[in-house]
Amino acid sequence: MTLLNWFSQRLKTNQQRQTFALSLLLFPGTFWLLLFFVVPLLIVVLYSFLERGTYGGVDWQFTLEHYARLLNPIYWGVLGRSLLLAANTTLLCLLVGYPMAFFIASRPARWRNTLLLLVIIPFWTNFLVRIYAWIVILRQEGVINTFLESLHLVGEPLDLLFNSTAVTLGLIYGYLPFMILPLYATLERFDFSLLDAAHDLGANDLKTLIRIVLPLTARGIVAGSLLVFIPAVGEFVTPDLLGGAKSIMMGNLVHSQFLAARNWPFGSALSILMMAIVLAPILIYFRIAEQKLNA
Amino acid sequence: MTAIELVNVSKVFLGEQQREVRAVDHVDLAIQTGEFFSLLGSSGCGKTTILRMIAGFELPTEGEVLLNGEPMGDRPPFHRPINTVFQNYALFPHLTVAQNVAFGLEMEGVSKAELHARVLELLALVQLKGFEKRRPHQLSGGQQQRVALARALVKKPQVLLFDEPLGALDLKLRKEMQLELKHMQQQLGITFIYVTHDQEEALTMSDRLAVLSAGQVQQVGTPSEIYEQPNCRFVADFIGESNFLVGQVIEQEAAGIIVLVDGELPIAIPGYTDLPIGKVVTLVIRPEKITAHRQTPTDEAGLLGKIQEIVYLGMNTRLIVQLTAQSQLIVRQQNVKRIISPMFEVGEQIRLRINPDNFQVLLEGTLRTSVQKTSKLRR
Numbered sequence: 001m002t003l004l005n006w007f008s009q010r011l012k013t014n015q016q017r018q019t020f021a022l023s024l025l026l027f028p029g030t031f032w033l034l035l036f037f038v039v040p041l042l043i044v045v046l047y048s049f050l051e052r053g054t055y056g057g058v059d060w061q062f063t064l065e066h067y068a069r070l071l072n073p074i075y076w077g078v079l080g081r082s083l084l085l086a087a088n089t090t091l092l093c094l095l096v097g098y099p100m101a102f103f104i105a106s107r108p109a110r111w112r113n114t115l116l117l118l119v120i121i122p123f124w125t126n127f128l129v130r131i132y133a134w135i136v137i138l139r140q141e142g143v144i145n146t147f148l149e150s151l152h153l154v155g156e157p158l159d160l161l162f163n164s165t166a167v168t169l170g171l172i173y174g175y176l177p178f179m180i181l182p183l184y185a186t187l188e189r190f191d192f193s194l195l196d197a198a199h200d201l202g203a204n205d206l207k208t209l210i211r212i213v214l215p216l217t218a219r220g221i222v223a224g225s226l227l228v229f230i231p232a233v234g235e236f237v238t239p240d241l242l243g244g245a246k247s248i249m250m251g252n253l254v255h256s257q258f259l260a261a262r263n264w265p266f267g268s269a270l271s272i273l274m275m276a277i278v279l280a281p282i283l284i285y286f287r288i289a290e291q292k293l294n295a
Numbered sequence: 296m297t298a299i300e301l302v303n304v305s306k307v308f309l310g311e312q313q314r315e316v317r318a319v320d321h322v323d324l325a326i327q328t329g330e331f332f333s334l335l336g337s338s339g340c341g342k343t344t345i346l347r348m349i350a351g352f353e354l355p356t357e358g359e360v361l362l363n364g365e366p367m368g369d370r371p372p373f374h375r376p377i378n379t380v381f382q383n384y385a386l387f388p389h390l391t392v393a394q395n396v397a398f399g400l401e402m403e404g405v406s407k408a409e410l411h412a413r414v415l416e417l418l419a420l421v422q423l424k425g426f427e428k429r430r431p432h433q434l435s436g437g438q439q440q441r442v443a444l445a446r447a448l449v450k451k452p453q454v455l456l457f458d459e460p461l462g463a464l465d466l467k468l469r470k471e472m473q474l475e476l477k478h479m480q481q482q483l484g485i486t487f488i489y490v491t492h493d494q495e496e497a498l499t500m501s502d503r504l505a506v507l508s509a510g511q512v513q514q515v516g517t518p519s520e521i522y523e524q525p526n527c528r529f530v531a532d533f534i535g536e537s538n539f540l541v542g543q544v545i546e547q548e549a550a551g552i553i554v555l556v557d558g559e560l561p562i563a564i565p566g567y568t569d570l571p572i573g574k575v576v577t578l579v580i581r582p583e584k585i586t587a588h589r590q591t592p593t594d595e596a597g598l599l600g601k602i603q604e605i606v607y608l609g610m611n612t613r614l615i616v617q618l619t620a621q622s623q624l625i626v627r628q629q630n631v632k633r634i635i636s637p638m639f640e641v642g643e644q645i646r647l648r649i650n651p652d653n654f655q656v657l658l659e660g661t662l663r664t665s666v667q668k669t670s671k672l673r674r
């Protein structure tokens with residue numbers, strides 16, 4: 001500490017001292033990001049251009065073969081499905097989450113924290129356990145089928161598990177809170193007297209929603225959608241447990257390249273493809289936001 | 296013609312712990328077309344709730360709101376030809392000034408060309424030409440107020456509601472806006488219903504006003520009726536400054552009655568000959584309607600009193616005069632001449648002259664002699 005004091009006293013101007021203090025505060029975070037995010041990312045990029053090692057790992061030989069292999073339509077199919085499932089999940093999370101966030105934000109202040117707690121409570125149980133619970137619910141001798149059969153509504157048990165619908169259901173279930181929380185954060189700051197004003201000026205509920213509420217909560221919608229979409233594209237646990245052979249996602253592919261096939265460079269190339277595609281909507285969003293700010 | 300009528304309207308809210316709050320309590324009001332009508336009352340007396348029921352944001356628990364004689368029932372706000380200027384303006388922050396004003400017209404499906412013309416016309420009316428492209432947060436409080444006004448007026452409402460619209464403005468701007476609003480109302484001939492807790496504002500702007508307290512209407516009348524003939528102690532006390540003298544009718548004559556104030560001071564009041572002897576009444580007299588005079592041996596007209604306090608206020612001088620053992624009178628002496636040396640001294644005996652016509656007689660009050668007795672007992 002004395003060393004720091006000595007050093008900061010040697011800085012002449014206030015400006016210099018402030019800059020020094022700021023860099024001191026930012027150091028841990030910057031260091032963390034550099035070490036555990038930027039460096040691994042660079043390693044992944046590097047690996048994707050190297051030859052595959054015989055027992056995992058890499059041979060230090062430059063090659064583009066992994067990227068060439070990505071052109072195979074099989075992978076584009078998986079990628080397309082990942083994007084579709086993630087997009088569906090995001091849309092459905094938005095449709096379910098928006099009314100919920102709106103409801104919570106429009107309650108009296110003393111109710112809101114309790115209701116938010118209810119949204120967060122599932123986090124207290126391990127994700128794997130919660131997804132596994134869906135198997136218990138959806139399988140042939142599971143809760144739903146047993147119930148339907150006991151009412152003689154179905155003759156044969158329904159195939160509810162191991163398809164894209166089950167995966168989407170699991171994804172929605174898993175990521176709904178990530179949609180609700182940012183939506184709530186914007187809706188909580190929303191001035192509800194604007195609803196009265198819109199009604200007063202002749203707007204019905206639908207028009208009020210479209211012209212006033214949605215534009216003023218757009219940031220929350222975008223933030224929630226990104227928070228759901230990005231992790232959903234890369235998911236591998238949910239499709240692994242709830243999906244069948246036809247609902248493999250990019251995450252599964254990457255996962256299997258690293259662990260089963262032991263093809264690290266190809267796994268890296270897949271990761272980079274996925275990252276590039278996920279990055280696109282974010283960049284577009286920031287570009288639009290920037291333009292709006294400048295306008 | 297009656298624009299807005301409230302018939303026996305009550306509103307009960309469920310407050311905390313399910314406790315019932317009767318925000319509006321059996322209110323009857325009839326507001327004439329083209330009138331500037333104010334609802335005056337202190338904070339929490341139910342003004343906003345009445346306004347919100349007229350606009351349709353709240354439905355009455357009991358009673359009926361009528362517009363041009365037609366019951367509104369549960370008709371939503373967007374189907375009532377009524378608009379509101381909100382307390383905090385409630386401008387849409389993501390829209391420009393022009394878009395805010397245009398919003399109501401777009402909802403009506405007005406054509407682009409007409410819309411543009413009307414928006415410009417209204418912005419000119421509220422003196423905001425050239426501000427079309429600004430957003431609400433780029434405007435001062437007074438300018439936001441004007442946008443809110445233009446946004447409501449553009450709908451050509453039959454009735455325009457104001458909820459303490461000038462509350463957030465500083466005094467000077469408030470006075471300017473008061474005049475402007477009043478002029479605008481006279482020009483446009485729209486019925487204005489104006490909520491305020493500022494009595495001066497209500498008196499200067501209104502054609503008529505209602506004084507509210509605890510969800511009930513205390514008195515409805517023109518500003519001068521409310522000021523000169525308050526119908527209860529609450530109104531007399533709430534509007535301006537009042538002196539109250541409680542007494543008992545002790546004599547009836549052909550021309551009037553004699554009221555014995557505080558059991559010691561007889562005061563003659565013209566009229567009221569139907570009041571029975573023994574009836575307890577409260578005499579209300581405004582401080583500026585009393586004149587103070589120096590005692591002279593020859594002139595014995597007026598009530599004798601002893602000065603307790605003198606406060607020089609520039610335009611007038613405020614005297615507090617002990618009239619009886621229990622009652623003091625506040626006197627406002629207009630300083631019509633320059634006062635170089637004080638006219639009176641504290642402790643001086645003076646004569647107060649009151650034209651008996653200036654007394655307002657209220658058929659309420661409790662004699663304070665009994666109160667004094669009990670308080671003496673307690674001591």
Ligand SMILES: Nc1ncnc2c1ncn2[C@@H]1O[C@H](COP(=O)(O)OP(=O)(O)O)[C@@H](O)[C@H]1O
Nearest residue numbers: 308309310316318337338339340341342343344
């Ligand atoms: N939505 C509501 N829920 C519960 N109580 C309310 C509600 N709105 C108003 N009140 C209560 O009704 C009373 C009158 O309120 P209001 O009409 O806003 O008064 P004012 O506008 O005269 O200040 C207050 O006691 C207030 O607390």
Ligand SMILES: [Mg+2]
Nearest residue numbers: 339342343344
């Ligand atoms: Mg109010």
